[in-house]
Amino acid sequence: MSEPVTIALDAMGSDGGALPIVEGAAQVSREDNGLHVLLVGHEAELSEHLAQQRYDPERLAIVHADGVVPMDCKPAEALDAEPACSILTAAALVRDGDADALVSAGNTGAVILSAARTFERLPGIRRAALAAVYPTEARHGPRDDPFALMLDVGATLNCNAEDLVGFAVMGSAYSRIISDIGRPRVALLSNGSEPSKGTPSIVEAHALLKDNSAVEFVGNVEGLDIPRGTVDVVVCEGFLGNVVLKMLEGVSEVVSDIARDAYARKFLWRLGLTMLSQGLRQIRTMTDWKQYGGAPVLGFDKPVIKAHGRSNGRAIRNALKVAGKAVDKDLAGEIRRGLS
Amino acid sequence: MSEPVTIALDAMGSDGGALPIVEGAAQVSREDNGLHVLLVGHEAELSEHLAQQRYDPERLAIVHADGVVPMDCKPAEALDAEPACSILTAAALVRDGDADALVSAGNTGAVILSAARTFERLPGIRRAALAAVYPTEARHGPRDDPFALMLDVGATLNCNAEDLVGFAVMGSAYSRIISDIGRPRVALLSNGSEPSKGTPSIVEAHALLKDNSAVEFVGNVEGLDIPRGTVDVVVCEGFLGNVVLKMLEGVSEVVSDIARDAYARKFLWRLGLTMLSQGLRQIRTMTDWKQYGGAPVLGFDKPVIKAHGRSNGRAIRNALKVAGKAVDKDLAGEIRRGLS
Numbered sequence: 277m278s279e280p281v282t283i284a285l286d287a288m289g290s291d292g293g294a295l296p297i298v299e300g301a302a303q304v305s306r307e308d309n310g311l312h313v314l315l316v317g318h319e320a321e322l323s324e325h326l327a328q329q330r331y332d333p334e335r336l337a338i339v340h341a342d343g344v345v346p347m348d349c350k351p352a353e354a355l356d357a358e359p360a361c362s363i364l365t366a367a368a369l370v371r372d373g374d375a376d377a378l379v380s381a382g383n384t385g386a387v388i389l390s391a392a393r394t395f396e397r398l399p400g401i402r403r404a405a406l407a408a409v410y411p412t413e414a415r416h417g418p419r420d421d422p423f424a425l426m427l428d429v430g431a432t433l434n435c436n437a438e439d440l441v442g443f444a445v446m447g448s449a450y451s452r453i454i455s456d457i458g459r460p461r462v463a464l465l466s467n468g469s470e471p472s473k474g475t476p477s478i479v480e481a482h483a484l485l486k487d488n489s490a491v492e493f494v495g496n497v498e499g500l501d502i503p504r505g506t507v508d509v510v511v512c513e514g515f516l517g518n519v520v521l522k523m524l525e526g527v528s529e530v531v532s533d534i535a536r537d538a539y540a541r542k543f544l545w546r547l548g549l550t551m552l553s554q555g556l557r558q559i560r561t562m563t564d565w566k567q568y569g570g571a572p573v574l575g576f577d578k579p580v581i582k583a584h585g586r587s588n589g590r591a592i593r594n595a596l597k598v599a600g601k602a603v604d605k606d607l608a609g610e611i612r613r614g615l616s
Numbered sequence: 617m618s619e620p621v622t623i624a625l626d627a628m629g630s631d632g633g634a635l636p637i638v639e640g641a642a643q644v645s646r647e648d649n650g651l652h653v654l655l656v657g658h659e660a661e662l663s664e665h666l667a668q669q670r671y672d673p674e675r676l677a678i679v680h681a682d683g684v685v686p687m688d689c690k691p692a693e694a695l696d697a698e699p700a701c702s703i704l705t706a707a708a709l710v711r712d713g714d715a716d717a718l719v720s721a722g723n724t725g726a727v728i729l730s731a732a733r734t735f736e737r738l739p740g741i742r743r744a745a746l747a748a749v750y751p752t753e754a755r756h757g758p759r760d761d762p763f764a765l766m767l768d769v770g771a772t773l774n775c776n777a778e779d780l781v782g783f784a785v786m787g788s789a790y791s792r793i794i795s796d797i798g799r800p801r802v803a804l805l806s807n808g809s810e811p812s813k814g815t816p817s818i819v820e821a822h823a824l825l826k827d828n829s830a831v832e833f834v835g836n837v838e839g840l841d842i843p844r845g846t847v848d849v850v851v852c853e854g855f856l857g858n859v860v861l862k863m864l865e866g867v868s869e870v871v872s873d874i875a876r877d878a879y880a881r882k883f884l885w886r887l888g889l890t891m892l893s894q895g896l897r898q899i900r901t902m903t904d905w906k907q908y909g910g911a912p913v914l915g916f917d918k919p920v921i922k923a924h925g926r927s928n929g930r931a932i933r934n935a936l937k938v939a940g941k942a943v944d945k946d947l948a949g950e951i952r953r954g955l956s
Contacts, residue, residue, distance in 0.1 A: 413870045413873060431807070433814075433815055434815070465859060466855075466859075467771070467854070467855050467858040467859060474773075474855065475773055475774070475855065498858075498859070498862050499858065499859040499860060499861065499862025499863035499864075499865070499866060500862045500863065500865055500866040500869070501866065502863045502866055503863065503866040503867045503869075503870045504866055504869070504870065514807070515806075515807050515814065515815065516856060516859060518807040518838075518839065519805060519806075519807060519838070519839040519856060519860065520839060520859065520860070520863060521839065522838050522839025522840045523839035523840065523842045523843065523860060523863065523864075524839075524863075524867075525839070525840055526839060526840040526841065526842060526843040526844055527843045527864075527867050529840070529843075529844070530753045530843045530844065531871065533753060
């Protein structure tokens with residue numbers, strides 16, 4: 277990276293407690309990748325965890341914050357009740373220029389709402405979106421990633437055509453910058469490939485995107501194309517994206533339940549599974565992919581990465597690196613250019 | 617069955633041609649199950665196929681129809697152009713009392729539209745629904761079926777709360793009658809389990825279903841619950857159901873692609889797969905389930921079963937038996953009672 281980038285890392289409120297967050301931050305500090313990390317949370321607890329780690333104190337510091345937003349709460353109420361909590365404190369560090377990007381493994385709604393309350397929305401973006409990387413059969417980009425991007429998978433309902441176009445531009449910019457795909461193929465998720473298929477918003481967005489030179493729009497895709505990975509970026513409203521993404525999680529759970537069951541039940545199956553281990557790895561990817569990196573919250577003037585609530589140290593490290601790349605390659609500027 | 621039931625079976629327009637349709641009909645005629653079948657289509661072609669089969673002429677007859685609706689056409693235009701086509705002729709036989717139920721493996725849109733043009737909608741039903749049986753991890757009902765029902769998976773957009781309640785009542789009645797589940801568990805598909813989650817229609821339907829004693833309504837389910845099979849009947853609007861169902865098909869294709877690839881590539885994997893065959897059967901079910909039976913078109917005064925376009929003889933036989941059961945147990949009456 278060209279110059280040091282500082283990430284504000286919310287260390288509190290993940291499912292696994294602060295330890296994996298601290299581990300990920302410590303690991304990043306030991307790598308010479310130009311990243312500085314501000315660990316935001318209860319100083320005493322974080323210091324204790326940090327004392328067990330090898331880390332570079334030049335690149336890692338603790339910023340104290342009182343209060344945590346728990347996983348099972350109403351985000352708006354929790355943020356109102358705890359104005360000095362770790363996620364709002366971390367966001368304020370970014371707003372005030374002490375850090376360049378925000379990473380959190382905490383409550384998703386609270387992360388998005390903290391960003392909405394603290395950052396500016398990019399011009400032309402009416403609604404921010406949560407994007408998710410998910411596993412596909414097809415490979416994508418110069419590194420042959422077995423993943424595609426879907427957005428919105430957050431909470432948007434009744435998106436209009438402009439919202440969907442905004443998602444397409446943001447997803448395209450993210451995929452270009454983070455996955456190094458020159459012209460990411462972008463599609464609208466609908467119930468048929470014809471331009472006339474889908475809700476009125478989808479039909480109108482289709483017409484708008486066809487004439488948008490900033491996006492490599494390839495038309496509508498159907499449910500079948502999601503696991504196949506026909507395109508690099510799948511655009512839909514949050515309600516649909518939420519159902520689809522959770523269903524993918526459910527399918528991967530069922531597949532691994534069945535495999536585990538087979539493993540436990542019979543010696544020959546156990547042997548078979550062992551022999552199949554390489555072949556099954558592709559299927560396993562589906563079970564574990566949520567651990568890999570982070571889900572970007574797109575639409576604000578600052579990069580925001582939501583790491584999975586059950587992230588281990590490696591996943592936190594990946595999320596920090598993705599956030600660093602978003603700063604370094606100016607994700608917000610790329611989205612601005614796509615919208616203008 | 618109490619008394620003979622006659623099924624009008626559209627023999628034309630499936631992906632596999634008339635032969636598997638004729639095979640399924642012939643097989644049913646050889647079984648003593650009270651079913652009579654009227655094979656509707658080109659008499660010469662059907663007679664030729666039938667001459668190769670063992671069948672009971674007391675229980676199987678051909679009704680000639682000119683014209684076929686092809687798979688890739690606009691249903692409305694095709695039906696207008698071919699008023700004497702096999703699907704409309706078969707529907708007319710049911711309307712006129714010459715048959716009790718309609719089965720077709722042809723163009724889905726044309727089957728639904730033929731029913732809409734020929735039959736009466738049940739009182740209280742504003743929109744008919746296409747329901748689909750799909751594989752789940754959990755077992756359902758007295759026969760431990762590894763399948764649940766989802767509706768609508770057809771073409772409804774912008775369903776209102778009453779539409780969704782109608783789907784819930786129809787799905788519940790179908791599940792009770794065809795799967796013999798006494799009180800089928802019914803849920804709305806949403807982006808969270810809380811009653812406040814989802815579109816305004818979903819929120820309103822939730823409130824209406826909570827007070828509806830005809831349906832064992834258990835609340836909202838999420839995407840995760842679809843493959844798990846938490847409930848017996850999943851209710852959603854057609855756009856969402858279409859995307860979800862096609863995605864399940866896509867996932868099953870990807871899983872079997874990976875398995876086939878592993879099988880081809882390496883001897884040890886091949887051996888492993890052979891050893892795993894019993895364990896993998898559960899996963900395979902997902903690949904093949906569309907062959908098993910039919911998808912009911914619900915909301916009309918006559919039973920309509922849409923068999924898969926690639927049905928083999930066994931799938932046609934199953935669809936005929938399901939149609940017979942729907943007549944015998946008065947599916948339309950059961951739905952009427954649920955709505956009143």
